[in-house]
Amino acid sequence: MIRGSGSSSVRRMFAAFLSAALALFLLLSATGCGDDSADGPAVRLGHLRSDLHQLAFYVAKEKGFFEDEGLRVEVVGVYASGPDEMAAFQAGALDAGYVGIAPAMAAVANGRADVKALAQANLNGSALVVRRPTSIFGLEDLPGHRVAVPNPGTMQDLLLRLALASRGLSLGDLQVAYMAPPEMLSAMFSGSLDAFLAWEPFVARAEAEGLGSVMLDSRLIWEDHPCCILAVSGSFLKDRPGEAAALLRAHLKATAYINEHPDEAVRMAAEFTGLSEEVAAAAMRRITFTGDMNAQAVLEYARFLAEEGLAAIEDPAAFVRDFLVGQ
């Protein structure tokens, strides 16, 4: 493991957050019981297109977990990127959405979007991939090579910086290129990209297509780093707390289902994303499906954004308290 993730105070803080979240969860569950909202407006939900990290959404939808909770969920938007989905939140078009934590936090900090993180969707699930065949066998070999990450300020950007920092290197030592993950695969195929750090399933696809191999799983850079979340708009949370709680329960049920039925989860993942089951299975081995927010990790990410001047966050701790539901 590259990054020591915690002093005891951090661990205590994490425990506190976790128990607070749990308390809220129970509270909301209690008020949510018997709250039959099927007659009211549907919950307007968005998610990213074919994003394996957001499998819980698909499982909940297919397995009827939303209906079980008395929820009427309407998918009003399937987005190509997190920022686009956050724009929909901003425009008031979404009550809830599965989205990456990075664009969500950036939109809240910089765009003053009224959005909160209801639950985690997954942790980990990215990797540093090197072209095959390669002369890069360790982080020390990266300098001078062309390495792609999705955008500055993304979780993958931070992961790459962290990985480099562990060897006393920085982005300046590489030729960094910014591009969307699908393009990374074609760039690697054309032989012009030496390595990339991206989320699944692009890692598994690069491996399956023989383009590259995983050099470093992102959990080895930063164990249990946050990734996708289930976000809700502040007004939805405030005005329809019962439905928010029901949404959370359905999400947690789906997450548990993924972990308890791995084979079926792979099948459903293949359905959801259009990947083959082999690739989906390989990708899912690197993804940790969980609903628990890792508050400490979120705080660290907020600090990164603040320190790099990427987001207008004055007090990261206060920001995270406000951002995470139940803090």
Place this chain on the structure above:
Amino acid sequence: MRNEPELRLIGLSKTFPGRKGVPEVRALEDISLQLHRGELACLVGPSGCGKTTLLRIAAGLERPSEGKVLLGEEEVSFPGGQVGLVFQQSALFPWRTALRNVSFGLEMRRGRDRRWAEEEARDFLYTVGMEGFERRYPRELSGGMQQRVAIARSLAVRPRVLLLDEPFGSLDAQSRNSLQEFLVELWGRTGLTMLFVTHNVDEAVFLGERVFAMTPRPGRLHRVYEVGLGYPRDRTSPAFVEIRREILSYLSQVEKAPGGGS
């Protein structure tokens, strides 16, 4: 050597092939005509009688279906500087100044020797009375001035024969008259062999030593009139009026009896 033939059109016929829904058109029927060296002849006939087609063939822009065009002893089968053509609309190059329109043909011939071409062109602009307008673009010139430049442009490449296709047809009466006088005067100075095509009998009689009369559909050449008046001509003189009347009555006669005239 006045009577030596310079341009001979021999048995020219032209048929435009039909396409789907469009029947084939016989535009010219067995036309033979000789231009003597240094002669100013006119070809007159109603619109649509194939006058323009005839000129295009003579200039090498179109191939006849039958017959041939001889310039001296050489056959004309493609355009080149030998037979000049002045178009109905001046066809000046709008992106070139008057001077550079005139120098165009010389530039084409002498490669890139533009300065020499422009010096030559200056003389030709002077010849047509357009000195001082060297740097004007065609759109800045009146219709009559444009035709003067167009004539200078054709003269500059020193053609053996100059064909003019109703060059004054779209001008107002005043400029038309003055350009006719100008053309006679230019011909007197240069002695160039010219064939002037018009549908205006008055113009033909004013200009031509001989006037060829054409009838339409298919275009045939039937009569040749020797005008036999000296220059400059007086449009009101009895001889002028008489010849004009004769040609007009002939043309109106064949107009009433289409296909006839023989």
Place this chain on the structure above:
Amino acid sequence: MAGKPFPWQRDELHPAARRALSVCGPLAFLGLWQLFGAAGWLGATPSPYAVARALVRLVTHGDPFLKKTLWAHAGASLLRILCGFAIAAAAGTGLGMLMGWSRVARQMLRPVVEMMRPIPPFAWIVLAILWFRMGDAPAVFIVFLGAFFPVLLNVASGMESYDRVLGEAAATLGASPLQVLFRVALPAALPHVFTGLRVGLGVAWMSLIAAEMVGVGGSGLGLLIESSKAVWDLEYAVAGMVVIGTVGLLLDLAMRGMEAHFLRWR
């Protein structure tokens, strides 16, 4: 005022009035934008003031994500645009002349061109990377594609529609077919060529975002916009848009100047 009876017959505006009006329009636009923003009607849209601040910061410090100044971004984009556009102008004019001149070439090329023309630049990203790898080359390629078709089609239609009499006149003056092509048909088609060039240059700018998604280095206005979107620093995105618009406008003005010079005979 000695007015005319109908509103569409009004006298020309005084030059000073025209200048004042063309300044007033943008100012009113900025004012309304700032006002609506202050009233909270524009949601997260950054205000003109915030955008101006971002622009100043771009000049003095660079942006917060890529750490490059405005000049670096604009310079990198300008280079890509001008390279792609220059290639498109040359190739489009050449092929357009061929298409306009030769019926065989026209029949063969037209279906291909008409099919490829509507494909948006974004769709080419993957192929651009596969063919031209990374960095500036695929970006230049995408800009080229954007600019190429307008140039090609306008040149071709100019060559098709030019007044054949001019070519015939040139031929009777002794010009060879090749001379007619280059010395008559091409200058006669020049107005169309310029239309094509101006449209092409505009489309080149519109392809910029797509062009800079192919993994260019760390600078470029398109990249700036995409990156600021990723971290929701929208004032930098809008600042990038303003710069694209401004530079595009300046280039168009330069084109118009060239056009006015070369087409002064019209």
